[in-house]
Amino acid sequence: MALPALGLDPWSLVGLFLFQLLLLLLPPTTAGGGGQGPMPRVKYYAGDGRRALSLFHQKGLQDFDTLLLSGDGGTLYVGAREAILALNIQDPGVPRLKNMIPWPASDRKKSECAFKKKSSEELQDSYLLPVSEDKVVEGKGQSPFDPAHKHTAVLADGMLYSGTMNNFLGSEPILIRTLGSQPVLKTDNFLRWLEPDASFVAAIPSTQVVYFFFEETASEFEFFEKLHTSRVARVCKNDVGGEKLLQRKWTTFLKAQLLCAQPGQLPFNVIRHAVLLPANSSTDARVYAVFTSQWQSGGTRSSAVCAFSLKDITRVFEGKYKELDKETSRWTTYGVPDISPLPGSCSVGPSSDKALTFMKDHFLMDEQVVGTPLLVKSGVEYTQLAVETAQDVDGYSHLVMYLGTTTGSLHKAVVSGDSSAHLVEEIQLFPDPEPVRNLQLAPTQGAVYAGFSGGIWRVPRANCSVYESCVDCVLARDPHCAWDPESRICRLLPTPIPKSWKQDMERGNPEWACANGPMGRSHPPQSRPQIIKEVLAVPNSILELPCPHLSALASYRWSRGTAAVPEASSTVYNGSLLLLLRDGVGGLYQCWATESGFSYPVVSYWVDSQDQPLALDPELAGIPRERVAAPLTRVGGGVTLAAQRSYWPHFLTVTVLLALVLSGALIILLISSLGALRARGKVQGCGTLPPGEKAPLSREQHLQSPKEHRTSASDMDTDNNHLGTEVA
Structure with a gap:
């Protein structure tokens, strides 16, 4: 920072001195980081009024874990602890309770859980009406014994396909089909089709099969530690089990490895959730899944979203198999057996004994299902996701993902x-x-519902009204939002989409998108602002000019007219400009944002002195003005104007700390000097007194025995021997 010029009045010198102390007091500005990967452009904290949310909660209920949308999209079914709810979500406000079925655990079941050392938390806060036990259906194999066990289930063609734990300890995973007219089938635990630590996250039905997505220990790899891997398993809907072999067991169970990784990087090997986006006219059906890694990079977790083509999954299940060599305990490639139809295929009719014998040991596919990473971000753990497609003003479709985190x-x-x-x-x-326990997208309602321990949040899927200008609306790159030049408002895209509305989804550059709008600029950015905030201050005051950071992706800078701000009397802290108001530092101050190669003024201030007002700049004539009271601190005498935030306590703190430090240094210096003088005096007093000096006045010292002042030869020998021992 430049040195202050000489010839200033005393108050200006005091102001510069205190301004320098303020700069020393302010902590360094740290760049906000959310880890590597794309940064959210806008962040809303809990309770932020700019992002209006609606909360549904019910007294006595908690753990809103399961969400299911009705076929017409107007009812949201919720599975909570000891209750099932039906919510009316047709209105845009808070969901309304339509009906509720209390479903508490019986006293006998609660006693059994407590006896088996499970938590007795369910014994508390139960205000629901009891349900007779003759109406309760046995849920073993369909739901977990412990809520901590990850499980999944889906209804397809009137049958319930479940992936859960089949025992109380959570060491026996099972895939089972119940309900409906087909026979009950399940996986064979003895054949170890599933590892004991299998953790299910999603079940997705297709035309002929049902896919299960889960994570388990990888037994086919030799690794120095317990290696996790993500899987997709497949069972056929028309499977009826074997007649002699694999009775009441799946005869079509197959599983394959899911691979979600960036080139040259460790894979994201732990799957957390998966959803299916059906095929449309332009794209095939795809499965989108959220992954984390069992390894931490830099002490933080990472997450990734990968896309898997349903065609690729089908192709892998029609390929080669793996086989376990029981002598070496290694998995090898088997190839394609000479069996027709292919084992594990959804053929009509019972399979042959040869095919069933093959299926007992060849349930793992050789090829991996490789996904395409779409989003990789460190420092975040994603737990849930919901996906949809949105069409922009040009008719192109964009994939929109809603991702819930562990925080x-x-x-x-x-x-x-x-x-x-x-x-x-x-x-x-x-x-x-x-x-976030669960996410459910309601496209017809334009909202996403998030379940958590205390209720359900209704989140509108877009927040277009927060973008107050065409520039901000276009830079947001939200396919649901576009700028309406007639009403001069950023609006939700209607159907059909007006051709005059503005967007730029690919580049996010408003230079041409807003050319004909109210914020349009057909040339490079100009310094002429849209509105000017007038700040009237007294001399020798420290003025704070805030700069609202509308985007976390933009870089910000300050300018004074067409030049840079004066370094000797200003600094930028947390985006705000701290300005020491001296003679000649008034005028136009602007905070500029640069994003996607486009620069625009975020805010403009006209700073003027109360004693010597500046003449109005003719180039700024006609621009609307708004008088504001900016936070400032008076350094000299006089009255402080609009002191919303005063830095005077900071000055006092610095002054007191400086005085304490100087006093402490002085005391330490004095103590050190006195210690040196005492040591010097002791050294000088140990020898024989020079002639002419008097003997010590201390009578005790004078009366001491001569024995204490002498050192015998035996004592010297003893000391010498002791010293020699220590040295040795």
């Missing part, structure tokens, strides 16, 4: 045409961190 945030990500994702926003749903 209770919701990310909205958009995938561009080049398969790269950008984060539109981050919404912190809960004031205290807790995982």
